[in-house]
Amino acid sequence: xxxxxxxxxxxxxxxxxxxxxxxxxxxxxxxxxxxxxxxxxxxxxxxxxxxxxxxxxxxxxxxxxxxxxxxxxxxxxxxxxxxxxxxxxxxxxxxxxxxxxxxxxxxxxxxxxxxxxxxxxxxxxxxxxxxxxxxxxxxxxxxxxxxxxxxxxxxxxxxxxxxxxxxxxxxxxxxxxxxxxxxxxxxxxxxxxxxxxxxxxxxxxxxxxxxxxxxxxxxxxxxxx
Numbered sequence: 001x002x003x004x005x006x007x008x009x010x011x012x013x014x015x016x017x018x019x020x021x022x023x024x025x026x027x028x029x030x031x032x033x034x035x036x037x038x039x040x041x042x043x044x045x046x047x048x049x050x051x052x053x054x055x056x057x058x059x060x061x062x063x064x065x066x067x068x069x070x071x072x073x074x075x076x077x078x079x080x081x082x083x084x085x086x087x088x089x090x091x092x093x094x095x096x097x098x099x100x101x102x103x104x105x106x107x108x109x110x111x112x113x114x115x116x117x118x119x120x121x122x123x124x125x126x127x128x129x130x131x132x133x134x135x136x137x138x139x140x141x142x143x144x145x146x147x148x149x150x151x152x153x154x155x156x157x158x159x160x161x162x163x164x165x166x167x168x169x170x171x172x173x174x175x176x177x178x179x180x181x182x183x184x185x186x187x188x189x190x191x192x193x194x195x196x197x198x199x200x201x202x203x204x205x206x207x208x209x210x211x212x213x214x215x216x217x218x219x220x221x222x223x224x225x
Contacts, residue, residue: 006171010057010192012199014050014162014178016206049206050162052180054084056152057166057190059174063154066167071145073097073117073137078145084155084179090126091147095119099139106134106144114138132182148179169197176201 069089072079074096085091095101095117103123104114111133115123127133127149137143148155153174156164169192178186178201186203 006194008195010166010169010197015202050158054179055156055164056177057154057174082146084148092124094122101137106136
């Protein structure tokens with residue numbers, strides 16, 4: 001009971017320098033943003049880099065994730081573009097689009113068999129080992145996403161404004177780690193006290209590296225600190 005009495009939510013915000021946000025490129029001319037008709041060519045959505053990040057708490061703060069392990073396919077894109085789960089988690093791929101999606105590893109070496117997902121149907125895959133796994137739709141080649149499998153204490157996904165939330169963290173001292181495109185790019189200390197805790201995470205300018213190749217390279221185990 002004493003542990004529960006001293007646990008509370010942690011709310012934070014990821015902040016990027018404007019130089020990183022300025023590097024976001026508009027969609028090419030002649031392309032449509034949304035997949036409303038399978039005959040129309042579509043372009044990747046203009047995503048804030050923070051949507052490709054995962055926030056983790058390192059330390060003795062274990063708790064269940066605050067979201068379900070589901071990836072939705074809608075308007076020719078994956079939502080969320082990155083999903084963080086623990087080893088052994090079954091991830092569901094829910095096709096809410098108007099066309100078939102053929103899911104396969106985005107790399108040379110496969111970690112799962114191709115899955116055909118009809119409109120309105122679902123498929124799933126269990127990710128056993130820690131690592132980052134790139135998945136693509138071979139029908140729409142711009143559609144790619146990452147499943148990050150990690151044994152970090154708690155994980156959260158930032159929203160479109162960079163805001164993230166851990167619903168229940170015990171009072172104590174921890175570290176916050178930020179993952180982006182295959183690497184943990186930032187760490188800082190975190191002190192959680194009874195009641196609500198607010199934290200601001202200011203990131204350095206991003207180099208916006210190329211997407212990882214996926215497959216065998218993406219599935220390497222995490223390095224332990």
